[in-house]
Amino acid sequence: MSGVFLEVKDLYMYYRTTMGSLKAVDGVSFSLDRGETLALIGESGCGKSSLAKSLIRLLPRNVEVFRGHIYLDGEDLMEMDEDQFRRTVQWQRISMVAQAALNSLNPVIRVGEQVAEPLIVHKGISKEEALKKAREAFSLVGIPDAFIDRYPFELSGGMRQRAIIAMALIMNPEIIILDEPTSALDVLTQANIMNLLKKIKAESSISFILITHDVGLSSELADKIAVMYAGQIVELNDAEGFYSSPLHPYSQKLMASVPTLRMDRTPEYIPGSPISLINPPEGCRFADRCQHKMPVCSKDPPLVHLGEERFVKCWLYAK
Ligand SMILES: Nc1ncnc2c1ncn2[C@@H]1O[C@H](COP(=O)(O)OP(=O)(O)O)[C@@H](O)[C@H]1O
Ligand SMILES: [Mg+2]
Known part of the structure; x- marks a missing residue:
């Protein structure tokens, strides 16, 4: 393959449901360089989390179809069996802050130990050494040292989200997927977490995939944008191009629906509702x-x- 760091090509992931096959990821392709941030945006239910879970292979049991290519540094991860993927890629090269992770911390284990655990489990590092690394990660994400011995309920939402980000960082991954990392937080805490992510981005060569339904938020961090609609990517664009002139009619509607303080314009809404992913129409x-x-x-x-x-899946642009 080419020299691209991450290249996802023709990825499909369908769920088995009682109504038939649900096409959550339906032929997705994009690429990402080292240190780059891709924002994946689109309304709820379009398949963003399903795509994320496909990349880190944390899939539910009812997966019916899972095929395509995920080249990482030229190697196709889809060729790896479960065991090899879990031993060498999952959490170690690709990690994730899952959607709604805020309540996923174990309530009876001290946060420091939870953050350190992957090192003990996957890397066989001693508990003492792992806790030392957890301290470093805490300092990186701005959690005071004293908090390491606290239980999750003793931490605010913002601090818990920082701990979860520390967990995603602890194995030194090359790619971190952030699935709606701030949607459960109040606006001020949201801004703090975005600033933290900007800092980590500036100080490391980690590539991020930032998933959000919030177009405004994505502009804080993104180098490029992928717009997802009904299981497919309908626009790929660099951030600058996207925010100044989005290409796809859906992207244009998404942008126009962002409320602005200074502009004398009413936010638009997108009429109708998303199509069924079980029987999607043949056309657009x-x-x-x-x-x-x-x-x-x-x-x-x-x-x-x-x-x-710059790519757009739309007849308006086809010559
Ligand atoms: N385990 C599952 N089984 C069946 N359908 C699922 C499952 N998980 C998600 N879905 C469906 O897949 C579609 C995409 O969901 P999701 O990836 O969570 O979207 P998003 O993250 O963009 O909101 C939705 O229609 C959702 O209901
Ligand atoms: Mg989601």
């Missing part, structure tokens, strides 16, 4: 909500390459 999945709908939209739009790293 956004067509029924799109103001530019044309007859050709009943056919599946191509992913049009507009130069550099």
Whole structure:
């Protein structure tokens, strides 16, 4: 493969449900360089968390289809069996702050020990040494030293989220997936966590995949943007291009729905609701909500390459 650090190519992940196969990740491709941050945005239920779980292979039992390529440094992780993936990639090269992780800490174990645990389990490091590393991680994420012996309930939401970020950092991963890392926090704490992430980004070469439904938030950290709609990526763009002129009609609606303080404009809403991922239409999945709908939209739009790293899955751009 090319020299790209992470390259996801034609990734599919379907769930088995009583209603049929649910196509949560339906042919997703994107790439990411070292130290880069990709923001993955899209409304609730479009498959963001499913994509995240596919990348770190933390999948539920009812997965029916899981195929495609995930090249990390040229090596296709999809070729690895469960055991090899768990021993060499999961949490070690790719880690994650899961959605709603705030309540996932074990209430009866001190936070320091919880953060240190992966080192003891996966790396066979002594408890003493692991706790020392946990202290370092705590200092990196701005948790006071004294908190290491506390229990999760003794920490505020913001401090708990910092501990969870410390957990994602402790194995020194190359990629961290952050799945809605601030959505359960109040606005002020949210800003603190975003500042922390910016600091970690500036001081390390870690690549981040920041998942959010909040377009405003993504602009804080992102180098590039992937917009997901109904299991597919409908736009890939560099952050600058995206925030100044989003390409896909869905992206334009997403941007227009962000309330702004200074502009004299009412936030728009996107009419209609997302389509079923069990029986998606053959053509463009956004067509029924799109103001530019044309007859050709009943056919599946191509992913049009507009130069550099800009792609849009829309007939408006097809020549
Ligand atoms: N374990 C599961 N079994 C069946 N369907 C699921 C499962 N997990 C998620 N889904 C469905 O997959 C779709 C995508 O969900 P998800 O990846 O959580 O979206 P997002 O993170 O963008 O909100 C949704 O329709 C959701 O209901
Ligand atoms: Mg989610």
